[in-house]
Amino acid sequence: GAVVSQHPSRVICKSGTSVKIECRSLDFQATTMFWYRQFPKQSLMLMATSNEGSKATYEQGVEKDKFLINHASLTLSTLTVTSAHPEDSSFYICSAGGIKDEQYFGPGTRLTVT
Amino acid sequence: SQQGEEDPQALSIQEGENATMNCSYKTSINNLQWYRQNSGRGLVHLILIRSNEREKHSGRLRVTLDTSKKSSSLLITASRAADTASYFCATFTSGTYKYIFGTGTRLKVLA
Numbered sequence A: 001g002a003v004v005s006q007h008p009s010r011v012i013c014k015s016g017t018s019v020k021i022e023c024r025s026l027d028f029q030a031t032t033m034f035w036y037r038q039f040p041k042q043s044l045m046l047m048a049t050s051n052e053g054s055k056a057t058y059e060q061g062v063e064k065d066k067f068l069i070n071h072a073s074l075t076l077s078t079l080t081v082t083s084a085h086p087e088d089s090s091f092y093i094c095s096a097g098g099i100k101d102e103q104y105f106g107p108g109t110r111l112t113v114t
Numbered sequence B: 001s002q003q004g005e006e007d008p009q010a011l012s013i014q015e016g017e018n019a020t021m022n023c024s025y026k027t028s029i030n031n032l033q034w035y036r037q038n039s040g041r042g043l044v045h046l047i048l049i050r051s052n053e054r055e056k057h058s059g060r061l062r063v064t065l066d067t068s069k070k071s072s073s074l075l076i077t078a079s080r081a082a083d084t085a086s087y088f089c090a091t092f093t094s095g096t097y098k099y100i101f102g103t104g105t106r107l108k109v110l111a
Helices: none
Strands: A005-007 A010-015 A018-025 A032-038 A044-052 A066-071 A076-083 A090-097 A103-105 A111-113 B005-007 B008-014 B019-024 B031-037 B043-050 B055-058 B063-065 B071-077 B086-093 B098-101 B105-110
Touching: A005 A044, A005 A090, A018 A090, A018 A111, A018 B031, A032 A066, A032 A076, A032 B098, A044 A090, A044 B098, A076 A090, A103 B105, B005 B086, B008 B019, B031 B063, B031 B071, B043 B055, B043 B063, B043 B071, B071 B086
Parallel strands: A010 A111, B008 B105
Antiparallel strands: A005 A018, A018 A076, A032 A044, A032 A090, A066 A076, A090 A103, A090 A111, B005 B019, B019 B071, B031 B043, B031 B086, B055 B063, B063 B071, B086 B098, B086 B105
16 A cells, blocks of 8 residues: 655654644655644544645644644645644544545654643 | 544553454544554554555454444454554544554553
C-alpha cells in the first residue's frame, strides 16, 4: 500500500511555543489530506481536511487560528500548533487520500506540551 | 463529530477464543474500514468493506456489513495475545469525502 510519513514522531515543547508537524505522501500524490487528534484512551477525532492549494476545512470546534494547516504541494501538508498549551498534548495523525475512497494513515506524532 | 459507536467498549477473552466487535453508524456510507491500534502506536489497516458487499475475510478476520441496519461487525477467530489492541471502525461518505471513526473497542487477549 501507499506510504505516508510524519515528522517528527515525537516532540516535547514548552507552553506558549509553536510546533510544526509534517505529513508526506511518499509514493503518490494526495490532493486531500486529513488531520486527526487522539487523546489517551479515546478515538480519533477529525480536525480538518486539507486540500492542495486551498484553505483547509475545519471541523466544528477546532480553532483554525490555533491549528494552522498548509497543503502547499501534492505530497506535503503541515499542521502548526500555535501557542501550544498542555491541553494540546495529544497524538496527531494525518492521512492522505489516494485513489477513490482509499486513505493511508501516517504513523502519528506524539506532542507533549510542558 | 464521531459517527460510529462501537460495542463493547472493552472486551477481555482467553487466547483461542473468538472476539466479536460491533460498529453502528448513522448515515449512509460508501465504505467502512476496520483498523487496529496498539497502545501509543499508529493505525494498522485491517479490512475495507464497500457498501455493496456483505462480508469479507482476511486470514482470521471476518467483517460483515449490514447497510439496512447501519452496522458492521469484526470477528477475530482463534485469538492470540498479540491481538491485544484497540479496534476502530471508520466510515466513509463520498458526499463529505471524509472518514469518521467510531469510539473503539479495547480488546485484551489473555494468554
